[in-house]
Amino acid sequence: MSSHNSNYSKILILASGICFVFLLDFFFFKFGFWLLPNESAWASDYFYNFLHEYKSIEDKKKEKFRILLLGSSVAHYSLSKKELASEIFRLSGKETDVEMLSYAGMAPLDSYLLRKKIADLNPDLIVYPVNFVDWRLYRAYVLDPKSGKNETISEDKLVRDAFDWRDAPQSRFLFPWETVSEFWNILGIEKDSEFLAASLFGAYRYKGIYWKTLGSLWEHRFGRNSSYREYSGVQIPERVTSRGWTTKSFSFFPKKYMAHKGFYVQIVEEILKGGKIKLEFRNSSGVFQSLEFSSPGWKKILLDPRFLEGEGSFDSSLGLVKVELSNTWTPYEAGPEHKDWIRDKLGVRLQQTFGEEVPRQRMQFDREERIEDLRYLGMSGPEYEEYFNFRIFADPKLRPGTQYLRVLGEAKKRISTESFRPVLHFHYMKELLQYLRERKVPVLLINNPENPISLSWYENSNWYKDHLDYLRTISGGDNFFLDWKDELRSTDFWDYHHFTYQAMTKMNSKYAQAVLKFVE
Template sequence: MKQRLLFVSFFLFSLFAIDFFFFKKLQFLLPNESPWNTNHFFNFLYEYERIRKLPKTKKRIIIVGSSVAYYSIDARKLKESLLIDFDLDVDVFYLAYAGNSPLYVYLLLGWLNPLEPDLVVYPVNFIDYRLHRTYVIFPEGRNDSVDESVVVKDALTFGEAPQSLWVFPWETLLEVGSSMDWETWSKYVLSSGFSFYRYKDIYQQNLQNLIQHRFGRNTSYHAYAGALIPEGINGLGWTGQKFSFYPTEKIKNKGFWVEVTSFLLAGKPCRMQISNGTHNQEILLEKEGWVRLYLDSNFFDSKKLVTVNLERVWFANQATGAYLDYHYDPMGVRLEQTFGLEEAKSEIQYEREPRTEDFRYIGMKDEEYRKYFQYRLLDGLEKRPGIGYLVALKLAKERIREESFRPYFHFRYLKKIADHFRERNVRFLLINNPENPISLDWYEGSKWYQDHLAYLESLAGGSVHYWDIHRTLPMQGFSDFHHFTYVGMEQMNPIYAKRIGNLFPK
């Protein structure tokens, strides 16, 4: 009996020790080579651990929220503007991830205390309140009368909020565990107790990235993270007709991979002209799929810029299958994820680089943009099920304008967040963030929208500040209803900097 007890004790100790050291600690000591939108929750956890270990030497501004926050404020640019314009030397950090909502920002508050923020900034938009889910669940339902418990349960489903199980299982359990059924409750208990269960679906992605970047082709990915291409490259790594790069030892030894589509070939080979001004090479692209290419050895005699010109381009809106997309950008070939780098980039979880889609709307007239907006975001649902949430958002804004404003669920958590910072006398800036004027027109003039603004304003007081700037950015600065293009983000940076800088005493 004694030996059995010792064995069970040793087994439990080993289980918890392995779980703690490997899954909770060791995985965050490995390099993180996942860009922002490839491994959201691991990036969030990795960034939190990184910030937590940094000694505090300056005032700290922490930006929380969803992708609305990430696409709105560039931490580096904001830091630079505050230093130049306000002589304010601060550190600016992100703790945001896609799909985050006020409930989960509230659950994050306990995590913020060890970071000692001097200001927390929270930009919000309609999408963050998840109000469209009511109409998805109940096609004839209303947000001013729906049973809140049903909406809470929906918000806890894995498809809608995986972060509740991956990031905040214990906090979620304490806050809304009474709304869970037995099966859901048991999953949260298990996730709270064991990191191997909690992180089982996210740590593998980082390990896969590390292995791929060192030993693989880097041809299966969701976001380009290679060398900056002077002519521009889109988020998925597609070039235009022309692209330039500097030759590297890796390219010399291993070549590089490009994806060629049947739409580029169009039934015949496509010539690829390569030149550095001194040496020329021609490659004939003849088969579709990922193809490994090699440069002539002469290109490596000097570090001169190499430029590639394709004989022709193809267009995604004329493609089929997975290549179909509703935009007019000329497309060339797709580059491998770490193209042009000797080693993969590390700790880029909150770094945003410009992509060709960020520059589509420069110089567009409003009417031209409106047509593109409809085509790009709302047409062809039957061919593009991925835009379903945008269509649902549009319908939600059109329906909610006929309803009464009801400050339930996520709105209540906004108040809890505000009260938390007010009680602790920590500066908190809640921003009703800019929204695309096109989608604003669907519901801005309604009583619902005005009462919603009044509610947000009522949260201010003491150390809590509210800022309504929902009409500040022209439509050309948006890639959709609420996400800024890189150009839009740059336009907004001095505006954010001025408001934030004025929150600190001179």
């Protein structure tokens, strides 16, 4: 009897321990972690932003016609939630709730695996802009550089490649259970085990997210905010680059903390080649402050308190502090650490949360104009094409980071010689649309505008024409499919398919008019 009780006690202790581990994991990683504020910019952590946004929409009471903007970075760079809702109201007088779910590289297979979660948000309309990049057709040529073809490659091979965490980590973060339940017989035991572990344990599933997020929250409160991927401070009149670099002259409205705690700017060694750099601060009231730096690094600046006399006057130039730098630097002429194939003349780098004593929250899908968006304004067609080729194709051996764009460009040319075959992502786009159609959720599929330079490489091929016919068919006809491939000029693009901010604004009215017929 005592032996039986002893065994029972051991089993009870073991079961209690297992339950405790699951409860602890749930509390910290599946519940508590998501109560933290989201202060990440769009490119800081795509998957954390996606998950956080999904949970926010899920918790939001639906009171208006809900439009869900869905897709990859193509969607993010093409559409603005606020501007679209505003334009729909201007055109129709109808209020709408416009939401966005997007991350870089979100392929149709991903959307298919998320189909139930998407439908659970109860959208009245889904707007899904797509482009060549979304079909990931270049993978056939990467997997078999010499003879690979999308018309002959094994579907199973593409499936296994689609869930390679090195190239597509989203499968672990966003839909591990959906992946293993759908493709367990293709992935193999090792992959199946990894996806099952990610499904069961938040600590394993989100291990690539929570340390980065916690580090960012700590840095925003106690650090210099100097190590970051995307700027998320205040918008200054002259704009900054996405990495926070200013031009030779820039301005800002002063805040009290700038005089008491100070703020940081980065000086690079390239800007010191002509000697010391001088920063001159002045306002319209005659207040003047001059600082000099002779060494590179992040420098703390305490703003002269006299500048604060106009602080709070955000509706005019009163109080605006103007900064003039004595030197500039050009990334293309820089050393290895700061080398980039751009010809902009830049100044200093602002800390990530510049101008914000309390970091902004939930701005991950609020796109703002950057210097990169202004780069091509006023360029002629030939000038842009020269810069386009320089940005993407110059010095390939020195630029492994742009290999993806070169491979993508080559894929457009190779696909033009093939016959169309609805491989992998085309197939799962069809399945996704069918699933949503059965649940009476209309989807407006848009073949989004493409840079005329890259479009010319394959637009007239049979493959391109047949792929449009396929998309039109699976969408349900012209009422649910739009071909806008040639709606914009080359100067409206950063690369092959990402709009400049001005192009996004220009296209906003067209997107709004397209969805009006669905708005009740």
